[in-house]
Amino acid sequence: MIIVGELINSSRKAIASAIEGRDEGAIRKLAKDQAEHGAHYIDVNAGSFKREESEHLQWLVEKVQEGVDLPCCIDSPDPRAIEAALSVHRGTAMINSISLEKRRCENLLPLIAGTSLKVVALCMRDTGMPRTAEDRMRTAEELLNLLLKHNVKLENIYVDPLVQPVATDQTFGREFLAAVERIMSRFPGVHTICGLSNVSFGLPLRKFLNQTFMAMAIAKGLDAAILDPLDKRMMANILAAEALAGRDRFCMSFLNAYRAKRLQL
């Protein structure tokens, strides 16, 4: 499972303050903590700062990579902010995210075309959010074909089928899960990714629901996620689900985590 640590996001108050106050230590520490708990990418988002987004995003990338030897997931729809961030980024970044929304697509496609950047391909278009697995498949196919035509390799694409709350419509979880399975079987080599906490919006026991949904999504083939790696039960669920799904050779990751007392239930 490829884990994108989601905590360095300016929509969180503490992060907005750390960015404004140029608190390098706080950013480095949060990058390190997420890395130590299993993150493979550190998401950086400065979207709540409109005019200073570029400058802040660039600073975040620098501070994160001073703290850890990991690539960033650059979380912005603004091509200038992404370029500023990429100009100081070491290694191969992930861009979060392109979609079929006309403006976003036109802005980001030139940046990504022909590169070896990883890219999150969000199943979204100007006509609105997807409801069914079919909606998601249609957008995923168009988006993948567009990216492939622009020389982005399938294995660098992370399709996000877009999780929606089951409290709004009871079919939303099932349709998301069906989309994951269909995308993974229709495009062998592509990845699927999501930030799944929306699924539990409007319900109690959200963390528990999110953890359960993760196991279900892994059963359907999900192989990447944007989440809080410090959520120990979530990480334990992922290790368990991967062992049960046959993705953990000899269950060694699960057993090693158990022996190291990292499986906290």
Place this chain on the structure above:
Amino acid sequence: MIIVGELINSSRKAIASAIEGRDEGAIRKLAKDQAEHGAHYIDVNAGSFKREESEHLQWLVEKVQEGVDLPCCIDSPDPRAIEAALSVHRGTAMINSISLEKRRCENLLPLIAGTSLKVVALCMRDTGMPRTAEDRMRTAEELLNLLLKHNVKLENIYVDPLVQPVATDQTFGREFLAAVERIMSRFPGVHTICGLSNVSFGLPLRKFLNQTFMAMAIAKGLDAAILDPLDKRMMANILAAEALAGRDRFCMSFLNAYRAKRLQL
């Protein structure tokens, strides 16, 4: 989710003693406890008593149904024991289980043919345990066709694809899950069932693994299980997974359980 409560099984010491000592109160209480925690069927097994199995099984059915207004799942390969149990059973029992093993099949088919009994159809044959989803599909198809030919309705059949330990072979969980999905889509209206605790055999944190595997199996379409309904976390996982899989209208069962403080994590 159709829950078969597994606790009244003579392989458990306390149950063997209760049977031998004719402790009606203990059996009635265990039946009641399982019913109150969500069981739809009460499994009865007296298999550890060879010669007295029929007599004991019949006694168990009587005592269970004195305690609760639920059908039993009659857990025996012996047609005489099953007939004895059925002779005192009220309502429509489930028989656990027929398979393609020659002897078992010849013994049980006449009992089940043309009836409205529910029947667990285990994906097992004389050549041994299934390894792949393909193995399971082949046995399931043969067994279903045989039962259908003998006038058993599809909706009364519970296919058990047979869970095997991932510690033995890391593909066993994945192949089981794939079989559930294929059986449910190939035979609309049939059920799938399992006792899933074998999946974690040989690993630590077995309860946690079993609970996680349950959510994964529900994502693939499993709609019945033989388990301990007193395992509160397991029952909470089932409620959560059903809401997330779109099987719980307006998430009402999940919300009602939450409000009644029955979701103990």
